[in-house]
Amino acid sequence: MKVSMLRSVQSALKRTSSSTGGHILRRDFSSESGPNRKVAVLGAAGGIGQPLALLMKLNPLVSHLSLYDIAGTPGVAADVSHINTRSEVKGYAGEENLAEALDGADIVIIPAGVPRKPGMTRDDLFNINAGIVKSLCTAIAKYCPHALVNMISNPVNSTVPIAAEVFKKAGTYDEKRLFGVTTLDVVRAKTFYAGKAKVPVAGVNVPVVGGHAGVTILPLFSQATPKANLPHEEIIALTKRTQDGGTEVVEAKAGKGSATLSMAYAGAIFADACLKGLNGVPDVVECSYVQSTITELPFFASKVRLGKNGVEEVLGLGALSDFEKEGLEKLKPELQSSIEKGIKFASQS
Ligand SMILES: NC(=O)c1ccc[n+]([C@@H]2O[C@H](COP(=O)([O-])OP(=O)(O)OC[C@H]3O[C@@H](n4cnc5c(N)ncnc54)[C@H](O)[C@@H]3O)[C@@H](O)[C@H]2O)c1
Numbered sequence: 001m002k003v004s005m006l007r008s009v010q011s012a013l014k015r016t017s018s019s020t021g022g023h024i025l026r027r028d029f030s031s032e033s034g035p036n037r038k039v040a041v042l043g044a045a046g047g048i049g050q051p052l053a054l055l056m057k058l059n060p061l062v063s064h065l066s067l068y069d070i071a072g073t074p075g076v077a078a079d080v081s082h083i084n085t086r087s088e089v090k091g092y093a094g095e096e097n098l099a100e101a102l103d104g105a106d107i108v109i110i111p112a113g114v115p116r117k118p119g120m121t122r123d124d125l126f127n128i129n130a131g132i133v134k135s136l137c138t139a140i141a142k143y144c145p146h147a148l149v150n151m152i153s154n155p156v157n158s159t160v161p162i163a164a165e166v167f168k169k170a171g172t173y174d175e176k177r178l179f180g181v182t183t184l185d186v187v188r189a190k191t192f193y194a195g196k197a198k199v200p201v202a203g204v205n206v207p208v209v210g211g212h213a214g215v216t217i218l219p220l221f222s223q224a225t226p227k228a229n230l231p232h233e234e235i236i237a238l239t240k241r242t243q244d245g246g247t248e249v250v251e252a253k254a255g256k257g258s259a260t261l262s263m264a265y266a267g268a269i270f271a272d273a274c275l276k277g278l279n280g281v282p283d284v285v286e287c288s289y290v291q292s293t294i295t296e297l298p299f300f301a302s303k304v305r306l307g308k309n310g311v312e313e314v315l316g317l318g319a320l321s322d323f324e325k326e327g328l329e330k331l332k333p334e335l336q337s338s339i340e341k342g343i344k345f346a347s348q349s
């Protein structure tokens, strides 16, 4: 990629603010300051993994980029390693190389596993992905127990509780270091809201809470900024579109997988926020599915303040509209049962 092209990607990314108003990749691509940070991507040869590897290679906060998959990673690593940015890239293929891939990682991003086809729910992926996540988390507990884990593999509502149980069994669990990546829901809510409200998307913020599947995805448009006073029917439609955003992509791809490019973008935003938190940047806030006490559910997505040890503070829900209060009560049984399913799987297998 030419420098001029890199600069135009950079300025496009600069225009997109996170919920904190910070910017992904807002630094100069050639900047090499900051502490060494190793980021490992597990599932790096996949539909999400490849563009995510590219975006992490563009992030100057990363000094070492470790790309792991069961196959195909040497090619992906050779490809992105030619990009003239800070990080040194290594590709690892096959389980025998997983230890080295993880060794010393500060952040492990997991998009490993199968995606949906039309007609499937995320929970239909459980049987395959639960085992993949369990074995990868067993290795994380062994080789980089202090890493921040960014879980992308679906069903996130269950894979995060699985990871927690694996880490508990290994004696390495730290609830501050485990995150379900729900950033794509926020990215979608911002995009859809900006379209309806007819405001520039770069200045939009919308918290999304709950979980990451269907009705468990609860965008809080009553807290969206800038305020737009949209009619209630439009809020209902926006909520439904955000909840069905993944399905919209699955259907459009017609059997060729689910969201990959927008997910890579969302994953890169969330990893960037984690890196900034680790590096001591103040007031970094993103929504994420984490261990939580803000409702009666043990895991819940809400705004989270990130810091040097991962989660610094799980922020409350704030004032909800009656429609959102109703949505919150509706999502609880499904989210509770997905959490229990994950815990049961991890404790029995
Ligand atoms: N959290 C979210 O918002 C979100 C968004 C989109 C997709 N997803 C999920 O992300 C996952 C990946 O989606 P994708 O489109 O990239 O799928 P994909 O099939 O294109 O890629 C998955 C990759 O995982 C690899 N893999 C499988 N088992 C592995 C293992 N044991 N160790 C390492 N790598 C392994 C595969 O070889 C493949 O390269 C799916 O479960 C999907 O549902 C989540």
Ligand SMILES: O=C(O)C[C@H](O)C(=O)O
Residues within 6 Å of the ligand: 115, 116, 122, 154, 184, 245, 246, 247, 249, 250, 258, 259
């Ligand atoms: O919908 C899916 O299966 C993938 C992902 O969870 C998404 O929200 O796009």
